[in-house]
Amino acid sequence: MKISYDWLKEFIDLTITPRQLAEYLNQIGLMVESVEEIEGDTIYDIETYANRPDTLGHLGVAREIAALLGIPLKIQNWPLTEIDQPTSDFIDIQVMDSHLCPRYCGLVVKGVKVGPSPDWLKKRIEAVGLRSINNVVDISNYVCFALGQPIHTFDLNKIRGSRIIVRKAFKDETIRTLEGSLIKLESEMLVIADESRPVAIAGIIGGEDSGITEETRDIFIESANFDPVSIRLTAKKLGLSTEASYRFERNVDINSAPQAAIMAASLLNRFGGRAARGLLDIYPNQKKSRTVTLRLQRIAELLGVEIPADFVVRTLNGLGLKLKEQKENVWIAEIPSFRVDLEREADLIEEVARFYGYDRIPSEVTPVKHFELPSDFKKEKIWSLKEVLFHHGFNEVINFSFADPEKESLWQTGHQAIHLQNPISSRASILRTSLLPGLVENTVWNFNREAEGVHIFETGKIYFWDEEESPREILNLGILTSGIWPSPAWNEPGKETDFFILKGVVEDLIIYLGLDSLSFEPGDHPFFEPGQALKILLKNDLIGYLGRLKSDIIGAYELEKPAFGAEIYLEELLEKQPKPFVFKPIPKFPRVSRDLSFLVEEGLSYQELWKQLQKLNVPNLESFVVYDRFKGESLPPGKISFSVRFFFRHQSRTLQTEEVDQLMQDIISQLKTFVKIQLR
Amino acid sequence: MSILENKIREYRHLFEEHSSKIKEKREVEELRQLFFGRKKGLLTLLFEELKTLPPEEKKAAGRALNEFKEEIQQQLVQLELKAKTVRPQEKIAEDLTLPGWKPYWGAPHPLTLFQLAIEKIFVSMGFTVEDGPEIETDYYNFEALNFPPHHPARDSWDTLYINDKLLLRTHTSPVQIRVMEKKKPPIRIIIPGKVFRRETADPTHLPMFYQVEGLVVDRGITFAHLKGTLEYFIKALFGEKIKLRFRPSFFPFTEPSAEVDIECIVCHGQDPACRVCGGSGWKEILGAGMVDPQVFKNVNIDPEKYSGWAFGLGIDRTAMFAYQIPEIRYFYENDLRFLRQFNRK
Numbered sequence A: 001m002k003i004s005y006d007w008l009k010e011f012i013d014l015t016i017t018p019r020q021l022a023e024y025l026n027q028i029g030l031m032v033e034s035v036e037e038i039e040g041d042t043i044y045d046i047e048t049y050a051n052r053p054d055t056l057g058h059l060g061v062a063r064e065i066a067a068l069l070g071i072p073l074k075i076q077n078w079p080l081t082e083i084d085q086p087t088s089d090f091i092d093i094q095v096m097d098s099h100l101c102p103r104y105c106g107l108v109v110k111g112v113k114v115g116p117s118p119d120w121l122k123k124r125i126e127a128v129g130l131r132s133i134n135n136v137v138d139i140s141n142y143v144c145f146a147l148g149q150p151i152h153t154f155d156l157n158k159i160r161g162s163r164i165i166v167r168k169a170f171k172d173e174t175i176r177t178l179e180g181s182l183i184k185l186e187s188e189m190l191v192i193a194d195e196s197r198p199v200a201i202a203g204i205i206g207g208e209d210s211g212i213t214e215e216t217r218d219i220f221i222e223s224a225n226f227d228p229v230s231i232r233l234t235a236k237k238l239g240l241s242t243e244a245s246y247r248f249e250r251n252v253d254i255n256s257a258p259q260a261a262i263m264a265a266s267l268l269n270r271f272g273g274r275a276a277r278g279l280l281d282i283y284p285n286q287k288k289s290r291t292v293t294l295r296l297q298r299i300a301e302l303l304g305v306e307i308p309a310d311f312v313v314r315t316l317n318g319l320g321l322k323l324k325e326q327k328e329n330v331w332i333a334e335i336p337s338f339r340v341d342l343e344r345e346a347d348l349i350e351e352v353a354r355f356y357g358y359d360r361i362p363s364e365v366t367p368v369k370h371f372e373l374p375s376d377f378k379k380e381k382i383w384s385l386k387e388v389l390f391h392h393g394f395n396e397v398i399n400f401s402f403a404d405p406e407k408e409s410l411w412q413t414g415h416q417a418i419h420l421q422n423p424i425s426s427r428a429s430i431l432r433t434s435l436l437p438g439l440v441e442n443t444v445w446n447f448n449r450e451a452e453g454v455h456i457f458e459t460g461k462i463y464f465w466d467e468e469e470s471p472r473e474i475l476n477l478g479i480l481t482s483g484i485w486p487s488p489a490w491n492e493p494g495k496e497t498d499f500f501i502l503k504g505v506v507e508d509l510i511i512y513l514g515l516d517s518l519s520f521e522p523g524d525h526p527f528f529e530p531g532q533a534l535k536i537l538l539k540n541d542l543i544g545y546l547g548r549l550k551s552d553i554i555g556a557y558e559l560e561k562p563a564f565g566a567e568i569y570l571e572e573l574l575e576k577q578p579k580p581f582v583f584k585p586i587p588k589f590p591r592v593s594r595d596l597s598f599l600v601e602e603g604l605s606y607q608e609l610w611k612q613l614q615k616l617n618v619p620n621l622e623s624f625v626v627y628d629r630f631k632g633e634s635l636p637p638g639k640i641s642f643s644v645r646f647f648f649r650h651q652s653r654t655l656q657t658e659e660v661d662q663l664m665q666d667i668i669s670q671l672k673t674f675v676k677i678q679l680r
Numbered sequence B: 001m002s003i004l005e006n007k008i009r010e011y012r013h014l015f016e017e018h019s020s021k022i023k024e025k026r027e028v029e030e031l032r033q034l035f036f037g038r039k040k041g042l043l044t045l046l047f048e049e050l051k052t053l054p055p056e057e058k059k060a061a062g063r064a065l066n067e068f069k070e071e072i073q074q075q076l077v078q079l080e081l082k083a084k085t086v087r088p089q090e091k092i093a094e095d096l097t098l099p100g101w102k103p104y105w106g107a108p109h110p111l112t113l114f115q116l117a118i119e120k121i122f123v124s125m126g127f128t129v130e131d132g133p134e135i136e137t138d139y140y141n142f143e144a145l146n147f148p149p150h151h152p153a154r155d156s157w158d159t160l161y162i163n164d165k166l167l168l169r170t171h172t173s174p175v176q177i178r179v180m181e182k183k184k185p186p187i188r189i190i191i192p193g194k195v196f197r198r199e200t201a202d203p204t205h206l207p208m209f210y211q212v213e214g215l216v217v218d219r220g221i222t223f224a225h226l227k228g229t230l231e232y233f234i235k236a237l238f239g240e241k242i243k244l245r246f247r248p249s250f251f252p253f254t255e256p257s258a259e260v261d262i263e264c265i266v267c268h269g270q271d272p273a274c275r276v277c278g279g280s281g282w283k284e285i286l287g288a289g290m291v292d293p294q295v296f297k298n299v300n301i302d303p304e305k306y307s308g309w310a311f312g313l314g315i316d317r318t319a320m321f322a323y324q325i326p327e328i329r330y331f332y333e334n335d336l337r338f339l340r341q342f343n344r345k
Ligand SMILES: [Zn+2]
Pocket: B264, B265, B266, B267, B268, B269, B270, B271, B274, B275, B276, B277, B278, B279, B280, B281, B282
């Protein structure tokens, strides 16, 4: 909202400089966003709020300044030159819906000479950022920006039947607006109609063929009050936003309608117009003024500062409230009709605080009586997992939650995507059902910008409709690696990334969480090349997938290099509780190791072998590692060789060589019952 | 002299020859193997040979052989001790200024870092961190927060809808309601998270960004507490010397409401054409206020007994200001050349 310093002077005697004024406006919350100097005037662009329609006119802003400075508002005088004929001789007003139009004032001005505005009027109109059109249109804008009350002027002679009917639109009724567009009205929309057709969309915009032209002589001034919700719904539906609708949506002062009509008529007098006698004012259900109780004690309780009673009374009186002391330091405040925002005690306390100055309220520490433990340690766990990923060389990314339905469909995520009703674009019209598409896009972006390798991850939600048609959002972890893995040594080249770089970090994440039942199973999945993917399992629960991304899919993103990706159901993973941690004593006696190499059938996987090794029941066998897997021409066809190192330890003495030899024999014989092995 | 004794002499020479060259422990072990190897050791073979001798020769030869065995065993011990003190030849770099061995590490996203920095400050003041759903109902996102239906106040929270009932939360404030519904005061929480607005992209706006919300509810909470806590927070984030101001504002869910501006750290109000503050010298950083009594009523907390304050801050915009990042889109383009700059802090 643009406010002119000169214009404010019509309402108050300003002795402060324009610069000081800007500071005062800021202090009371009418934030000055910019200041401009035009032809000796200073124009402030101030931030106004949805609950303060009174500040959408110079009068309201002047009232705030007057209250702050403790000066009175000037009384404005709008004399009328009248003809001796009542208004009702020229127009008949009928309000069919007093809920949607609680007040309607009308006045007729005859014999106006329509023409260009004089300089003083032009200056005001341009100050608030409008273009001067002619004296009549400019006057209605002038009144609107002075009082915050929108008015509309009709060419009286174009109102058919000399009748104004405020009613809801009929089905399929249309109107051509002042802007020239033809609008089809709907039956819940309020219109201003004459005998045969709508001449304005109430509170929003006037009709073209009842508007003011150069030929207009006689004018009908409408100054009314409309239901804010109805105006908003109609304006939104029609995609229209005007100075009028903007104000009516915010609830214009019901008592400003008569004043605005008279002000407009008085101004039209200056252009030859003479008003008909008597303002028509249809206001069937008079609104009573509201009262609010205010306790001085409560002000201190809420603000944390004792504000003197006389300051409270002076400030609120200055703002137009009438305070009556009920008992000591408790007042009944009568709220003026222009302050639609003041309804509760807290609202009045804000007024006191605003004018007292937020900077004068002290700063104190918020007391704390007890500390609360976090309900879970999910956030801490997520951060630890991110640290594992950083250590492994993965960079964190954050992608939009929106996705392109066409591209997402390539992935066959198996989730029913959630569509947005009013997306910003069709390419961002669903919510993502996987993190990997975003990671692939990031990869392509970076390969196109000098990157040799892209190793990234994201933790974030995916969204979908579940079987019960309820929206679900679950936290996932996506990881992707593609291209060159940089070498730690400055003089050695990096190497191509591979599946095991990805698998390593996945394994470490689980270890870091203290979970020990991780396993993998071959599992085909639409994201991955057949035979090149694994399911990630914790006990029997599937917690994700990893594998080589299907070249068809990533090819659609123009990613030509191999890429390996994983998607982990983080939320499920974080719910798994590790066994409570207790340290293991450091052994006192030395361990002994023995190696064993043997041949097995080629199909035996590392993980299967590991499972079998875990079944070994041999005393003093502390642990084992598989340290080699070999396949070659020196071996019989269809066989592979594994090498395992076994570690033995006795808790209370040193093991003898012969004992260990015997234990190895036990291992070999037990192992033979689990797997077909052949010693090398 | 028997053949065996001859061999002993020969082997003594051999042993001396070998031992004189020994430097490393490994070589001692090789020498031991040469003489005492289980199958082919020279001495092992000699003892085998001893068994084949006639009894009259056996005695003398046996004594000589045993003496020789002890002799070289002792020498081997000495050699081993000596070898220990002989260090292997170390490789010494010619140029110590060459780069070290550096495994590739991953970088955290700057928004994560900034969020963490904010969380740490509040956690140090006894706040706990909460979260809530990103898909919300109109009730939690608007109505419970005192936005009447069809009120223009909603205009500043342009909404992406899923259907008539569901929407993407436009702020983290619905979590305030969810927490107050299930928990009695005292409440002392912050809520970081993603929020969504139906806004067209420009240098400072995107349809998705991060916010952090704070809420304190207890008996006797005042506006002075709000000021004190937020002042501490901003100083902890931007440094002790940063200037800030509170000005009145409007939010449907707080009353009184405030906005907090901090001094422009780029121009300190000295540059009328400053890209960051537009020459005003101030940068709006957060919105705050005392919890509106209607919000308390909506969650069955008695506003006569309890009061509280809340604030909300855009993490992206604050990070942009702190790091002087000109465009918000950088955060979501995920260009590694951008992301990998933020490893400090
Ligand atoms: Zn600046």
